[in-house]
Amino acid sequence: MPDVAELPLIGAAALRARAAARVLRTLPTDVKDAALAAMADALVERTDEVLAANALDVEAAVAEGTPASTVDRLRLDPARVAGVAAALRELVALPDPVGDVVRGSRLPNGLQLRQVRVPFGVVGIVYEARPNVTVDAAGLCLKSGNAALLRGSASAYRTNAALVAVLAEAGEKAGLPDGSVELLPADRASVGELLSARGHVDLVIPRGGASLIQRVVREAQVPVIETGVGNCHVYVDVSADAAMAEAVVLDSKTSRVSVCNSAETLLVHRDVAFLPRLLSALVDAGVTLHGDDAARAAHDAVVPATDEDWAAEYLSMDMAVRVVDDLPAALDHVARWSSGHTEAIVADSAAAIAAFTAGVDSAAVMVNASTRFTDGGEFGFGAEIGISTQKLHARGPLGLPELTSTTYVVTGSGHTR
Incomplete structure (x- = not known):
């Protein structure tokens, strides 16, 4: 495990996220749902603040000659902000996967065996110029009991910073721990640190073009779920x-x-x-x-x-x-x-x-x-973080259950072996 001193760009955020993850894994569903609803309300209430930051990003992207299709994915308006807020509210209505029993049985020796869904812990998301992913990823991670380390693109940094500020403040007021959602610096070095943060980060999910995904897959020292490229x-x-x-x-x-x-x-x-x-x-x-x-x-x-x-x-x-x-x-x-x-x-x-x-x-x-x-x-899973094209740990649309791992809980009555 690298020391946080070896992670100068993301180390402090990773430590906060790790501490938050220990709290999030045990939060009741109603607390998480209340936080999601509060985040949605705050996004609507502070739309002007988000749009002001987004306007600066869009202006810079246009000045740099960014393709129109990319600028369109970057641009927010009141309807789009309302849409991402609505996506958070939809998460409230979805079942909480944490604690679900995947399978269970009573063994011949009388032990009760249960395989139970648990959060991963700290999930890093690396993505490109789609500010809606900032909100979707934060919400999905929260509902599944994970802390989120978000590394968006430089072109959307001001927008993402405004969104995360709104989400974090609303979430903490609703009972979430500090560090539940963190925005990482939008430079190449921060991705490298995130991918090498074994022991601090439990999972990284890239969401974007082929070059981004392949870099993450090639360089990661932490587990990765490969997503997205669709031929x-x-x-x-x-x-x-x-x-x-x-x-x-x-x-x-x-x-x-x-x-x-x-x-x-x-x-x-x-x-x-x-x-x-x-x-x-x-x-x-x-x-x-x-x-x-x-x-x-x-x-x-x-x-x-x-x-x-x-x-x-x-x-x-x-x-x-x-x-x-x-x-x-x-x-x-x-x-x-x-x-x-x-x-x-x-x-x-x-x-x-x-x-x-x-x-x-x-x-x-x-x-x-x-x-x-x-x-x-479309599959009826609700929101997703992407489409996994690999075979481990999950394949296809990554919804809430796919953002969990499992723990075996074995209950006895003084059993010894």
């Missing part, structure tokens, strides 16, 4: 209904292109007769198609694809298209290029559906449904 595929089987395929593919690609559950590659069985119609629908919707020779032969708007296209998480109105000989060929493509996020099949054949769902190795598989449904809210 998602939709496979249209020869048995698919044309209208259904068009609806699913269009929604998967075009309903919102800047998110990780947006489809980036379309795979189509070579005997699908409606391929030209399907490609025309995408082109008419404004999608630029990057395809193989067979896709280009089916529609003259398709431009040549390269390996970079098969690997791409475009996050734009672009889509790669490959015509495959059969379902096994589609599975081979997915195995080679998928990021393990979400894959979808459009098919009427029960055999094809069974082979696809068994054959892909991703966090979520959609059958005759859009990839855009991979989301904690």
